[in-house]
Amino acid sequence: MSQATFRIWRSEPGGGSGAFTNYTTEISEGMVVLDAVHKIQAEQAPDLACRWNCKAGKCGSCSAEINGKPRLMCMSRLNSLDLNEPVTVEPMRTFPLIKDLVTDVSWNFRVKKGLKKFKPRKPDAADGTWRMAQRDVDRVQEFRKCIECFLCQDVCHVLRDHDKHEEFIGPRFLLYTAALEMHPLDSDDRLQDLKDKNNIGYCNITKCCTKVCPEHIHITDNAIIPLKERVVDRFYDPVTRLLRMITG
Amino acid sequence: MAAHATYSYDVLVIGAGGAGLRAAIEAANAGVSVGLICKSLLGKAHTVMAEGGMAAAMAHNDDRDSWQVHFADTMRGGQYVNNWRMAEIHAKEAPDRVRELEAWGAVFDRTPDGRINQRNFGGHRYPRLAHVGDRTGLELIRTLQDHTTYLGVTVHMEHTVIELILDGGRAAGVLAYDRERGRFHAFTAKAIIMATGGAGRAFKITSNSWEGTGDGHALAYRAGAELIDMEFIQFHPTGMVWPPSVRGILVTEGVRGEGGVLRNSEGRRFMFDDIPDNYKPQTAADPEEGWRYVMQDKTARRPPELLTRDHVARCINREVKAGRGSPHGGVFLDIAWIKEKISDAPGHIKRKLPSMYHQFKELADLDITTTPMEVGPTTHYIMGGIRVDADSQESTIPGLFAAGECAAGINGANRLGGNSLSDLIVFGKRAGEFAAQLARKSEQPKLDDGAVERALNASLAPFERGNAGENPYKVQHDLQDAMQALVGIVRNEGEMQEAVKKLAGFNERASRAGIDGHREYNSGWHTCIDLRNLLDCSEAIALSAIERKESRGGHFRDDYPDKVAEFGTFNISTRRQADGTMKVSRLPLKEIPAELKQVIEEQKQ
Incomplete structure (x- = not known):
């Protein structure tokens, strides 16, 4: 059995002062960072706060920054890290701290409430059902793989460095909007909101969100860029503007 | 000390997995006020882990399928100790519940002709599981979560319920605490729905997340509700x-x-x-x-x-x-x-x-x-749980409803894969509907301040003992080891009697559990609260398993390796007595109507 040291952020309640504390613990084959945190919790620091549920990369609860990178603790294998140095585990920086590794992500739930909901077109069949081809839902299914870990929000510089939480909805909800806009059954229109309320223009396509997505969703290429194109086509393309002026 | 805040709702739903969310939607649509308590963040419940799909006889991939075949498959899978009325309702209503999800934005995999695709699964005669790759649970919970967002349901995230409180024999409310600040909150409601999921965390090897500590089972049990079928645990093969x-x-x-x-x-x-x-x-x-x-x-x-x-x-x-x-x-x-x-x-x-x-x-x-x-x-699923009325999902405590894994009946001795997700939406809907109905004709109950205070003080006791007390994590680990080794996949009388003795020891150690630090987001304290629930569930599992001297479905004994016809005529029930001990009894099955019996016979070929 070998040992490794974890440098974990510990804070006072209310997210006030805090500091890193080093914990050395025994590790075994196949362990992930979350296992180490649990072991430390059970043996050395029973009041260490960490959020987790499924431990299989499916619920998106255990988001943290490991050696500075936004990742899920449950999917970060120790054999992928340099254990000669202490492994730094700290909370997501974009959200207010609650305690230790736990942050207040409630902003995300408020943002979703402000977005237009799914509005299906009239059913295709007399029995109230619809017909959709698999190829027409493939793209939306990619977006719906999102586990709401909010790592993309954490890494997005518009939120992280510029703190535009009141003006910008972040990659998670641009993806959510794309899933609705490209849903074969949806009949609503979100382009005006994307431009004016959600400020899709703030995104300058650095693709940081795509890089950290644990579900490997092509957030920038498949969701954000097509939405940006739709907004440009509608509001900024001179030909369509001219056509609109003529046709009213 | 008193609770920090008191909330009043017409309907209070405890648990925000598939069943809880579906119940909240139904109750909100009925026009009553709805509060929803979830142990984690919204959308993280264990439903998210469900992979394969939800069973509904829509007959898209094989037109020979029908509710009758689904019903017979479910009864056969459950070794005929299921609540036949629940199995019937489930088979008949599941297709509508699945189609409804599509109207709310779910995007299922498609057949070549553009309908919802259905896949094969264990124990189902025809391809029957509507699915989205192998992440159907995520699709279900996200669809329900997003739909709920716009219905005016008040969601209390990261709240844990400590005690269910009655008023004159009726469910009246709960005491809960919020993890973020560690503050106590009292809730009153005209109807309460338990949708708390399973108890897999009583075992060492489990697919369940940390939340699966049998909270609803134990809260209802301690308040006097009857549990049935607790010996039937599903050990998923893979x-x-x-x-x-x-x-x-x-x-x-x-x-x-x-x-x-x-x-x-x-x-x-x-x-x-x-x-x-x-x-x-x-x-x-x-x-x-x-x-x-x-x-x-x-x-x-x-x-x-x-x-x-x-x-x-x-x-x-x-x-x-x-x-x-x-x-x-x-x-x-x-x-x-x-x-x-x-x-x-x-x-x-x-x-x-x-x-x-x-x-x-x-x-x-x-x-x-x-x-x-x-x-x-x-360890994957518990077929046993709170005994409910098949149509309304009301438990043996008036005003207390249960749906999903914490309720019992539909699955009998063994659940078929895919029947869980459809169970959540079929009976979640019914629980929401009947709870709202009851709420509309009821007065707001009053919470007994004394009961709230007693529960609150008891939950704080581990802080008084501090680090000198038992380490709650250690007690939980020992409990899991014992249940895995002694009441696991193959059981016998001697080992289970040993387990019962050990449980008494764990109970004693749990009563001495201590924890240091503040109340804010304190996992150790939370483990102390979970422990009581795990221990109550474990005792019900062990005592019920001792009582069933045969092998059937998820319950296998090498001292009684065969199925015994006589044991197919009753469920085993556990109930708390006034002196705090657990009473085990046999509850005769209701006679199955002739027409359903005929459906089963026809499908035996």
């Missing part, structure tokens, strides 16, 4: 066995539905060696027929890997014990072999089983498109 830190994580039955086969260390497909008589007429005679079934050849019968979970789990257990297991104590589950049968097998596997591909690649460094997985049984 959990990961390696590396050690992921032991127990689920490997979806969908792998076998897509053609995955089980082999022992000698390379033998051992499932062909042991096919129960009542499944022989429906099971493939050889691997070739099994493959044709996977390819949806309607004349073929299903491969034995798709027999019911209880049976497959025991077969795997037997292979391992006989020394024919895999290097890390499981057996081999091979989906890579289908490359012999179809072109672009790796692409097909990744498309049909993306989460499984991902899970093994990242957690075990294994590519399932080229290499067999190692799998073994894992």
Whole structure:
């Protein structure tokens, strides 16, 4: 059995002062960072706060920054890290701290409430059902793989460095909007909101969100860029503007 | 000390997985005020882990399917101790509940003609599971969560319920605490719905997340509600066995539905060696027929890997014990072999089983498109739970309803894969509907301040003992070891009696558990609160299992290895007595109506 040291952020309640504390613990084959945190919790620091549920990369609860990178603790294998140095585990920086590794992500739930909901077109069949081809839902299914870990929000510089939480909805909800806009059954229109309320223009396509997505969703290429194109086509393309002026 | 705040609702839902969310939607649509308490963040409940799909006889992939076949499959899978009325309602209503999800934005996989695609699953005669790759649970919870967002339901996230409080024998409210600040909150409601899921965390090897500590079971039990069928635990045949830190994580039955086969260390497909008589007429005679079934050849019968979970789990257990297991104590589950049968097998596997591909690649460094997985049984689901009225989902306590895994009846002795997600939406809806109905004709109950204070003070006791008390994590680990070893997949009288003795010891240690630090987001304190629930559930499981002196479904005893007809005439019930002890009794099954009996007979061929 070998040992490794974890440098974990510990804070006072209310997210006030805090500091890193080093914990050395025994590790075994196949362990992930979350296992180490649990072991430390059970043996050395029973009041260490960490959020987790499924431990299989499916619920998106255990988001943290490991050696500075936004990742899920449950999917970060120790054999992928340099254990000669202490492994730094700290909370997501974009959200207010609650305690230790736990942050207040409630902003995300408020943002979703402000977005237009799914509005299906009239059913295709007399029995109230619809017909959709698999190829027409493939793209939306990619977006719906999102586990709401909010790592993309954490890494997005518009939120992280510029703190535009009141003006910008972040990659998670641009993806959510794309899933609705490209849903074969949806009949609503979100382009005006994307431009004016959600400020899709703030995104300058650095693709940081795509890089950290644990579900490997092509957030920038498949969701954000097509939405940006739709907004440009509608509001900024001179030909369509001219056509609109003529046709009213 | 008093609660920090008091909330009043018409309907209070405890739990925000599939059943809780579906109940909240129904109650909100009925026009009553709804509060929703969830132990984690919204959308993180264990439903998210469900992979394979939801069973509904929509007959999209095989027009021979109907509610009758689904009903008969469910009863056969449950070894006929199911609540037949629940099985009937479930089979009849599941298709509408699934279609409703599509109207709310769910995007299921499609058939070539554009309808919802349905896949094969263990114990289901025809392809019946509406699915989204192998992440159907995520699709279900996200759809319900997003739909709920716009209905005016008040969600209390990261709140844990400590006690259910009655008023003159009726459910009146609960005491809860919020994890973020560690403050106490009292809730009153005219109707309360338990939708708290399972109790898998009583066992060491489990697919359940940390939340599965039997909260609803135990809260209802301590308040006097009757639990039934607690001896029936489902050990899912295929959990990961390696590396050690992921032991127990689920490997979806969908792998076998897509053609995955089980082999022992000698390379033998051992499932062909042991096919129960009542499944022989429906099971493939050889691997070739099994493959044709996977390819949806309607004349073929299903491969034995798709027999019911209880049976497959025991077969795997037997292979391992006989020394024919895999290097890390499981057996081999091979989906890579289908490359012999179809072109672009790796692409097909990744498309049909993306989460499984991902899970093994990242957690075990294994590519399932080229290499067999190692799998073994894992504690997955509890068929037992709060006894409810089949139509309304009301428990034996007036005003208290239950839906989903914490309610009992539909599954009998063994649940079929895919019947859980459909159970959530069928009975979640009904619980919401009937709870709202009751709320509309009831007065707001009053919470007894004394009861609130007693519960509150008891929950704080671990802080007084501090670090000098028992380490709650240690007690929980010891409990899990004992339940795994003594009341697990193969049981006998001596071991279970030993377990009961040990449980008394754990109870005593739990009463001395201590914790240091503040109340804010204190996992150790939370473990102290969970422990009581796990211990109550474990006792109900062990005592019920001792009472059932036969083997049936998920309950297998090597001292009584056969099914006994007499034991098929009752459920086992557990109830708390005034002196705090647990009373075990036999509850006769209701006579099944002639027309349903006939449906079962017709489907036996």
